[in-house]
Amino acid sequence: MTLIKKSSVLILTALLAACSSSDESSGTGYVQMYNASSNSPNVYLEIDDVVRTGAGFGQVTTRHNYNNDDYELNYLYINDNDDYIALLEDNENLSIKSDVKHLKVLAGDYNQPQIKQFEIAEFDKEDKFQLAAINTVASDKEYDLYLAKDDYDFVDAELITTTSYLALPELNELTEDNYTFYVTLKGDSNVLFQSSMVNFDDEETYVVMIRPSFSAEAGGIILDIVSDASSVTSLTHVDAKSQMRFYNAIDEYANVSFKATSTKDEINTDLVSNDIATEYHSVHAGTFTLSMLDSSNNLIVSNYVEAVNKDISLLSIFYQHSAGYPAMISVTEDLTPNEVSHKVQVVNLIDTSPFDTNVSEVDIYFTEGNETIEDTTSYIKDIDAFETKSLYLDSQNYDLTITYQANNQTISILQLADLDFSHKGNYILILEEDHKQSDRYKVTLLNTLAL
Structure with missing residues (x-):
């Protein structure tokens, strides 16, 4: 990969150009990118040395329009030093x-990517639309895609493509x-996936990207519908399950132990020490009531x-609020196998200073080498007490x-050296007070990754 330095002004200029360009110019064609590389960072198009979306x-980029001509194209990501890294040598x-x-x-392993181009002509038939599907999951998987009118059952669905x-x-x-989508393995009648009902507009072309879901269910898939819009419509299996785990931050x-109950599920966890997350528990979607019990089975939270x-x-964190009562904050975990750039969700449970005064918000800095907190570009400022913010x-x-x-x-609350963010996946960073520690504070780092 090639390291490139570019001015941040260039991005702004390019984005404004993308918004203001006219799709009705004569002799105009288009370029758009869908990112199907599961371990990749956010990737930008660079066209003739101009960074686009x-x-x-x-996710998908904006559809950018250009006059009929030849252009140089590359793919970039921005590291946390604001350097641009080119994916292709040429x-x-x-x-x-x-x-x-x-x-x-863009598909496959980001370190050895596959880049495929598909040419799709403009479509403008009234009351009609075009649809096809691309399998981005794996070369050893083939799928049959069915469509049924409205919310009809699978027996009424028509095979659209393999x-x-x-x-x-x-x-x-x-x-x-x-329409409702149904997906099976090629030649099989066992439905792997059923969507909710989707409305399709006429005079549009839709490409359905079948990709891994990287969620609670191993081998699950999601359908991303790509059109000319600057975002995808993601469809989740109507019967997809979820998972929950719990964390006690009350010293x-x-x-x-924890108990979680809905109309379909009941979870009772084993005893777990504070500052350690429980095992995951598979659940159906729904509304749960959560309780936390002490080692004698007495209710702490009900x-x-x-x-x-x-x-x-979902990770549910129980903590002691400054007002004197137990409270809970929940974080939706990102389980994608990111390797180049990791999402870090910071949960701030700190609300008092070393001098027993109130702290309404904190700043957190990540430095490397000889960097100071004034040099680094990797930080989050103004994280309110009992709030969550994220960075990459x-x-x-x-x-x-x-x-x-x-x-x-x-004023510094805590400094830690050599926190490791090099494992595949993403992270949750929990900032806590701990009066048993000499410096009164601690940090817990959790790795999140689909099994």
Whole structure:
């Protein structure tokens, strides 16, 4: 990969150009990228040395229009030092054709990516739309894609296409209507996936990207519908399950258990020490009541309500609020296998200073080498007490510094050296008070990754 330095002004200029450009210019074609590389960072298109919009895994860039001509194309990501890293050693040639969209699909391992181009002509038939599907899951998986009118059952669905890995089959011309998707393995009648009902507009072309869900269910899939819009419509299996785990940040209780109950599920965890997350528990989507019990099975928290959506992984953290009562904050975990850049969700449970004064918010800095907190570009400021914020960090070790402001002074709460953010997946970083520690504070780092 090639390291490039560019001005941040260039991005702003490019984005403004993308918003203001006209799709009705004569001799105009289009380029758009869908990111199907599950371990990739956010990737930007670079066309003739101008950075255009980007897309993370399961996302799509804006559809950019260009006059008929040849252009140089590369793919960039921005590391946490604000450097641009080029994916390709040599630029691709992008040959724009009139009224044709060049749909680029970035797939496979980001360190050895596959980039496929599909040319899709503009479609403008009234009351009709076009649809096809691309399998981005794996070369050893082939799927049959069915459509049923409205919310009809699978027995009433019509086989639309059979997919091959990173191949675009013939586009199907269909009548504008509401449809339900069903997906099976090739030649099988066992339904792996059923969508909710989807409305399709006429005079549009839709490409359905079948990708891994990286959620609570191993082998699950999601359908991302790519059109000319700058975002995808993601469809989740109507019966997709979720998972929950729990964390006790109240030091008064060294060992606790948790109970979670809905109309479909009941969870009773084993005893677990504080500051250690429980095992995951598979659940159906629904509204849960959560309770926490001490080692003698006495209730500490009773019937806190948690709404659990389908196909998610949820961490529920119980802590002692400054007002004197137990409280709960929940974080939706990102389980994608990121390797280049990791999402770090910071949960701040700190609300008092070393001098027993209130702290309304803290700043957190991640530094490397000889960097100071004034040098680094990797930080989150103004994290309110009992709030969650996130950032992305490169795959490496960092020193961590947590500070707050008092009387126009920056005061350090905690410093830690060599926190490791190099494992595949993403992270949750919990900032806590701990009066048993000499410095009164601690940090817990959890790795999140689909099994």
